[in-house]
Amino acid sequence: xxxxDICIGQVVRNTSGRDTGRLFFVVKVVDGEYVxxxxxxKRKLEKPKLKKVKHLQKYDIINSTVKSMIESNESxxxxxxxxxxxxxxxx
Numbered sequence: 001x002x003x004x005d006i007c008i009g010q011v012v013r014n015t016s017g018r019d020t021g022r023l024f025f026v027v028k029v030v031d032g033e034y035v036x037x038x039x040x041x042k043r044k045l046e047k048p049k050l051k052k053v054k055h056l057q058k059y060d061i062i063n064s065t066v067k068s069m070i071e072s073n074e075s076x077x078x079x080x081x082x083x084x085x086x087x088x089x090x091x
Contacts, residue, residue, distance in 0.1 A: 006026055006053060006058055007029065007067070008026055008027065008070050009025060009026065009062050010025070010058060010062045010063075011023055011024070011059045011085075012024050012025075012059065014055065014056060014057075015055050016055040017055070019042065019043070019049070022039060023085050024043065025037065025063065025066055027048050030050065033052055033053060034051065034052060035053055036050055036051070039085055040079065040081030040085070041078070044078050061088065063084055
């Protein structure tokens with residue numbers, strides 16, 4: 001899986017490491033092999049996790065609100081990320 005398949009605001013599940021099974025948002029695509037992920041709880045926006053793309057399970061869910069807020073450098077909070085991921089966990 002290449003990073004061209006992953007974009008900012010996309011929901012991914014961690015498949016390796018301490019956070020295995022947790023849902024995250026992609027907050028930045030670093031290069032062809034790495035992305036930065038955050039969930040607003042354990043991995044906050046101030047210190048997102050650098051993760052290899054091959055260790056993530058990607059979903060076809062791209063949160064357009066999160067994507068537009070990150071790309072336009074608007075103020076986004078960890079609570080907002082938690083709420084958006086919470087909506088997905090309840091579905």
